Amino acid sequence: MSTRPSNAPVRRTLRRAGIFVAVVALVTLTGCPRGSGQDDFGTLPSITTTDPEAEADLREARAAAEAGRVAEAERGYRAFLEAHPSDPLVPVARLGLGRVLLANGDIERAIALFAQVATSEDERVAEAGRFHQGVSLHLAQRHAEALALLEPLVGRTTDPDESVLLLRTLAAAAQREGRTVLALEALDRLGEAQEIDAADRESAVEDLRRVVSESDASAIAEAYDALPRDGSAWPEVAMRAIRLAFDAGDMARVSAIVAELRQRQIPMSEELAELAV
Known part of the structure; x- marks a missing residue:
């Protein structure tokens, strides 16, 4: 959804x-x-x-x-x-x-x-x-x-303002079309763009987290597989995927995601890490 x-x-x-x-x-x-x-x-x-x-x-x-x-x-x-x-x-x-x-x-x-x-x-x-x-x-x-x-x-x-306009529009239109991966990619790119204002980057990251928190399990699963690992979006998706897998009783998936986060040295809360135990 x-x-x-x-x-x-x-x-x-x-x-x-x-x-x-x-x-x-x-x-x-x-x-x-x-x-x-x-x-x-x-x-x-x-x-x-x-x-x-x-x-x-x-x-x-x-x-x-x-x-x-x-x-x-x-x-x-x-x-x-x-x-x-x-x-x-x-x-x-x-x-x-x-x-x-x-x-x-x-x-x-x-x-x-x-x-x-x-x-x-x-x-x-x-x-x-x-x-x-x-x-x-x-x-x-x-x-x-x-x-x-x-x-x-x-x-x-x-031009920074035109870049913000392009990526903001892409993210919003993609969400309306149910294309969560594209929306997250646009917000991720915006959040990582050093040439734009810090306020715009921070706003993009906040919106990225909101999209992740509001996306359903199928959208999160797709994003987990499709997103590049070096941005801001994938770690957020991975952490949401851990919670969804735990709620579904899929402990093998919980362990696999936690292991990948650790392998990539991506910090996570103790609470999430303990879900894999």
Whole structure:
């Protein structure tokens, strides 16, 4: 039985990640570091424009978005798309408009825009579209579709806030789909990520423990076999598995798990160790 997580952590991360910054994902998903001194459009060499008016219009819309002037940003992006429907920067404008709509709670229209961005011939732009489409699909309760888009992006983000958003969304969507192992893997990765804030790491570990404590015996058995042994998740799963095996009277399994924990020099309480006696 899977737990039913709240979307609150995902929504908080969306706000903190700067949902209005239209091109940030095009940078964070391509490995181009922030603060590199490059012009925003210079990070997308295959998406340029020869129309200075189009570039200026898009910059104005982005400036409004970055300043939190939501209505102005939406008008600016829509005006750009109407005035420059064939400009190469159209996917960037659609991405920006989609982010504004998502921040306003207009999830379905945002999904439609991100889906268009995801068809871009430029793979980096398409990847940014898939990222935002996946987050939006999760918020729209379309969790399986969200996972299909987001799983391939693990390890692709370089911006800490975007990494938190990706892994938080993966964990929440996976729980809704009953995929406990994937949820634990995402939270484990988040808890071990030294580049993100300590508070985010601690929160991920707390949520990981909650998922373990609320998962049923079959989910714990699957996680025990599937999870890597070098993270934070597997020891928590192993200790829960000991209690479940003891309650089921399976003393052979209790002894086997305790032996593996000892072999890997993973600390456990005296109470758990004594269950194997």
